[in-house]
Amino acid sequence: MMFLKAVPKSVYFCLLLPFLCVLVAGLQAVDGHTVDLDRVLQSTSANHWLGTDVLGRDILSRLAEGIGLSFSVALMVMSLCAVIGISVGMVAAWFGGWVDSLLMRFVDIVLSFPGILLAIALAAVLGPGVDKLVIALAAVGWVGFARLTRAQVMSLRHAQYVEAAVASGQYTFVIATKHLLPNIAPPLLIEASFGLAAVMIGEAGLSFLGIGIQPPDASLGTMIREGSQLMLVAPAQVFYPGLMLFLLVMAANIAGDALRDYLDVRSQR
Numbered sequence: 001m002m003f004l005k006a007v008p009k010s011v012y013f014c015l016l017l018p019f020l021c022v023l024v025a026g027l028q029a030v031d032g033h034t035v036d037l038d039r040v041l042q043s044t045s046a047n048h049w050l051g052t053d054v055l056g057r058d059i060l061s062r063l064a065e066g067i068g069l070s071f072s073v074a075l076m077v078m079s080l081c082a083v084i085g086i087s088v089g090m091v092a093a094w095f096g097g098w099v100d101s102l103l104m105r106f107v108d109i110v111l112s113f114p115g116i117l118l119a120i121a122l123a124a125v126l127g128p129g130v131d132k133l134v135i136a137l138a139a140v141g142w143v144g145f146a147r148l149t150r151a152q153v154m155s156l157r158h159a160q161y162v163e164a165a166v167a168s169g170q171y172t173f174v175i176a177t178k179h180l181l182p183n184i185a186p187p188l189l190i191e192a193s194f195g196l197a198a199v200m201i202g203e204a205g206l207s208f209l210g211i212g213i214q215p216p217d218a219s220l221g222t223m224i225r226e227g228s229q230l231m232l233v234a235p236a237q238v239f240y241p242g243l244m245l246f247l248l249v250m251a252a253n254i255a256g257d258a259l260r261d262y263l264d265v266r267s268q269r
Helices: 002-006 009-028 059-095 097-112 115-126 130-156 160-167 172-209 220-228 236-263
Strands: none
Touching: 009 059, 009 236, 059 097, 059 130, 059 172, 059 220, 059 236, 097 130, 115 130, 115 172, 130 172, 160 172, 172 220, 172 236, 220 236
């Protein structure tokens, strides 16, 4: 609750329009997948508050679906990245030696490839689908958690409470989850908050290229791709999804900055 008070008002301002979009679309109860060729590229009306697209589908309903899909994909990817990265980082830092060298060299190999290019290649190989997209984005996003976890655990590896837990005969899993993880959670939360913004941009980019979310499912990247062909005729087709993507990413970045300042003891001093 204290953190919610420390969150800048700009975060709530950025989330206001996406929230209203989802709320109004739910109240409007119009199917965003219904094709109506008699209502192609209509302007705002009582039935379609933001107009219709090139197939006569309601833009507001598709925006709401795209916002929910973008946010849900980002949460799934960050959850998967956290589980993999934290596990790899803890194992490398705890056992050290050749285990640490082997795991960190693998992390270096993954980092040697540009993240977005590797995600594009994996998405193209795995094929379309939300689950495939989550795997492709998580495959390049876990390395940040691994390196951060390793650095944090190595700094706490010889702390007195950790050595006391080892001397008392506690299992390694118990030490990792009960003693280490709670103490390294703040920087991991900050990493996750900034990662949400990166994943939303990555999901929109892959969908824009046609290897992410596939029609008839609505994605902000897919809507931008479809509207880019009509920018001179109907610029709103690109403006609305682009604005929602901008606001979501901006809110995630500002929240990450606020979380970092809130958890940083030096800034509080």
